[in-house]
Amino acid sequence: MRRSEQTRAEDTLLRDTSRRFLEDTYAWDEGRSRRADRADHWRFAAELGWFALGLPERLGGLEGDGNQLLSILEEAGRVLHDAPLLANVLLAPKALSAMNEAVAIPLAEKLAAGEIRFAYVPDGSVHLSRSTMRLEGRSGVALGAAEATHWLVAVGSRSVDGASLLLLPANDAVRRTDFRLIDGRSASTLHFEDLAIPDDAALARGETAFRLLEDLNDRAVIGGCAEAFGALEGGLGLTVDYLKQRTQFGAPLSSFQAVQHKMAESFCEIEQMRSLLLWGAVALDASPDERAQAASALKVFLGREGLTAASRCIQVSGGIGLTEDYRIGHVYKRLQTVAALFGSTEAHIARLGDLFIPSTPPA
Amino acid sequence: MDAFFTADEIAFRDEVRAFIRENLPTDLAQKTRDGIHLAREDMARWNTILDKRGWAVHHWPTEYGGPGWTPIQRFIFEAECASADAPPLSVFGLYLVGPTIYTFGSSEQRARYLPGIRSGEAFWCQGYSEPDAGSDLAAVRTTARKVEGGWIIDGSKAWTSEGHFADLMICLARTNPNVKPQTGLSLFIVDMKAKGISLQPVITIDSGHSVNTTFMDSVFVPDDGLIGGVDKGWTYAKFLLSHERTNNAQVHRSRREFTRLKDLAAALPGSGGRRLIDEPAMCRRFTLVEANLVSLEVTVLRILADQTEGREPGPEASIVKIIGSELQQRITELAMEVLGEEGVKVEHEGDSLLAQEAQGWTKRHLFRRVVTIYAGSNEIQKTIIARSVLGM
CATH class of the missing domain: 2.40.110.10 (Butyryl-CoA Dehydrogenase, subunit A, domain 2)
Structure with missing residues (x-):
């Protein structure tokens, strides 16, 4: 938001390049033929610097800021990208920054080159025994875990004592249930059944891990909302264009005031979400409280106003909005998916409530 | 939201805060808390205090007596005034007539009318x-x-x-x-x-x-x-309506009222020995308003940051009247929920906290229905957005 002219020029260049690349290689098409060239696509993304951008210079990264990182995810969302960019653009660089440099540097190099892929494996009911170093329990929904080479596994995230962050090589010994999400993305649940973990797999434990897990989950929330925002903004543009072309009762639908007001309301909601994302971008590197507030406020807004804005787009599109071949329904499904991941809307309302309304009265 | 401000701006905030603490009369702050339509004398007193410091016409150009602040500094100043319960300044003189006269008036009109607006003597x-x-x-x-x-x-x-x-x-x-x-x-x-x-x-x-x-x-x-x-009157009137759009959001007043409402709900007993604000349904409603309030604050800040850096605000500026006015109403709607039965009484028994606070909130709630109607009704605003922003 407060940026020098030079930074702004860099932002614009990054966004334009990303948008062009995505539209050329990944534009929406009904046949979904775009999946064929996935390996190439990932390599090009690496060449554009997407995975180096979030890494600090000491790990050979480009040290981009929150605004720039989120702009990539927004643009990916706009074309309804379905590869696990979020974990590799926004989360893995953070986890690597927290690691021992000797281990982190080679991993960072490979991440930046697109040679390895991380998946974020949110906590479900995973427990690590400190004495035996054995892992037990079930993960939450892990986007892209089947294609990943490395898993960032959140463990015991509900308590300071039980918290650990693990880095595990993707591992056939772990039972994995793969499934698709309604927005077309692939995800898995990992089942840890008394899995022995080497000591050096734990990137952090205890309070350090607890804080890092909160940070990673907030990043997942903020980044997921950036993807959803891009999808929604694209969806509004698509819908307004359609309304200008579609004629009923002898006039374009865009000329009806009832329809105009619905789109104006969606525009208001989208602009507010853009504002919250600006806050989220700054908050990525702010204090934990501010980061948590920004993340939860975004998630709440997405789950309520964001979904409302998207459903209005379906409403004014009429029957075509219900069809699998038309994009707006997929925009809605992307938003619905993000709303469900990384903590539900109600869970984030409760969290925001705890942050804004402390349970003991101020002295 | 400190992450948005520069160190200089934080220092400026401290300066403003200190000035208000030392110069705002306590009876004026109390009247601002209690009332909704302030008397002329009360608004004028505060205006005069600010004028002596050179801060009354904080958004006017320096050649007409403005302090030369950036839009972000103005935001900070207004936020500090609101959170200290300083009386509002006259909307018409400061925001509407002053800019009309220094933009379109003759030099004789500027010399004759601007000083009175600045000092608070002329209404x-x-x-x-x-x-x-x-x-x-x-x-x-x-x-x-x-x-x-x-x-x-x-x-x-x-x-x-x-x-x-x-x-x-x-x-x-x-x-x-x-x-x-x-x-x-x-x-x-x-x-x-x-x-x-x-x-x-x-x-x-x-x-x-x-x-x-x-x-x-x-x-x-x-x-x-x-x-x-x-x-040429239509052109002038329209110029002004687009000129002070962020003022219509009333973001600072909303923040202050919401904080006061939160304090009230924290002071009132709920069921089962809890504070009213700790009842899950009540807490949830406060939280949802907070999420909307913060998004309005960031939206206004983003427009002002653009202006501070010399860029004209984009289409997002047209939304602040709509979202700001709806939020003002949501806050007093929530107040009515907090007040319960006490909120619908015209006369109140005793001097309980609820009885003291109820009348002000109820009056504000009722009068606030105006904000979605005035300054171009929200329906007009939506039509403007659809036509001029979305090209419909």
Whole structure:
């Protein structure tokens, strides 16, 4: 938001390049033929610097800021990208920054080159025994875990004592249930059944891990909302264009005031979400409280106003909005998916409530 | 949201905060907390205090007495004033008439009228709307007829806020009936004590008197009472409406009221020994308003940051009137939920906290229905967004 002219020029260049690349290689098409060239696509993304951008210079990264990182995810969302960019653009660089440099540097190099892929494996009911170093329990929904080479596994995230962050090589010994999400993305649940973990797999434990897990989950929330925002903004543009072309009762639908007001309301909601994302971008590197507030406020807004804005787009599109071949329904499904991941809307309302309304009265 | 501000801006905030702490009279802060329509004297007192420090006309250019602040500094100043319960300054003089006169008025008009607005001595009201010209401002029927040495104005104006204590009115009147409705209007400065002016109070649903209907029967306005060119009034009026859009959001007032409401709900008992605010349903409602309030704050900040860095605000500026006014209403709607039965009593028993607070909130709640109607109703705003932003 407060940026020098030079930074702004860099932002614009990054966004334009990303948008062009995505539209050329990944534009929406009904046949979904775009999946064929996935390996190439990932390599090009690496060449554009997407995975180096979030890494600090000491790990050979480009040290981009929150605004720039989120702009990539927004643009990916706009074309309804379905590869696990979020974990590799926004989360893995953070986890690597927290690691021992000797281990982190080679991993960072490979991440930046697109040679390895991380998946974020949110906590479900995973427990690590400190004495035996054995892992037990079930993960939450892990986007892209089947294609990943490395898993960032959140463990015991509900308590300071039980918290650990693990880095595990993707591992056939772990039972994995793969499934698709309604927005077309692939995800898995990992089942840890008394899995022995080497000591050096734990990137952090205890309070350090607890804080890092909160940070990673907030990043997942903020980044997921950036993807959803891009999808929604694209969806509004698509819908307004359609309304200008579609004629009923002898006039374009865009000329009806009832329809105009619905789109104006969606525009208001989208602009507010853009504002919250600006806050989220700054908050990525702010204090934990501010980061948590920004993340939860975004998630709440997405789950309520964001979904409302998207459903209005379906409403004014009429029957075509219900069809699998038309994009707006997929925009809605992307938003619905993000709303469900990384903590539900109600869970984030409760969290925001705890942050804004402390349970003991101020002295 | 400290992450948004520079170190200089944080230092500026501390300076403003210290000044207000030392200079805002406690009785004025109390009156601001209690009332909704403040008396002229109370607004003027605070205006004078600020003027002595050079801060009264904080958004005017320096050549007319402004302090030369950036839009972000103004945001900080307004936020600090609101959170200390400083009385609001006169909207019409400072935000509407001042900029109209220094932008379109003659040098004689600037010298004559701007100092009074700056010091808080002169009060202005707005004469735009009419009984048959509300949202459709081009339908103004009040006429101004050219005579020797001036103009004769005939007609009536509706919703004249603060007209009963204003010294002067900025009045939109038709000077040319033979052209397109928008192009035949001119702006005049009318002395409220002039012969032929009479006022009828309009009591609003909060039982308060802040607005009036103004009747003008052959009111003489001298030639130097015309602002700018003849038949240019519509252009001037529109320029101003787009000029002060962020002011319409009332983001600082909303933040302050919401904080006070939170404090009230934290002081009131709920069920089962809990504080009212800790009841899950109540806590949830507060949280949802907070999420919307913070998104409004960031939206306003983003517009002002653009202006501070020399970029004209984009289409997002057109949304703040809508989201800001809806939020103001949501806050007082929540207040009614907090007040429960006490909120619908006209007379209150005893001096419990609830009894003391109820009347102010209920009156605010009722009067606040106006904010989605005035300054271009929200339906008008939505049509503008659809047409000019979305190209529909």
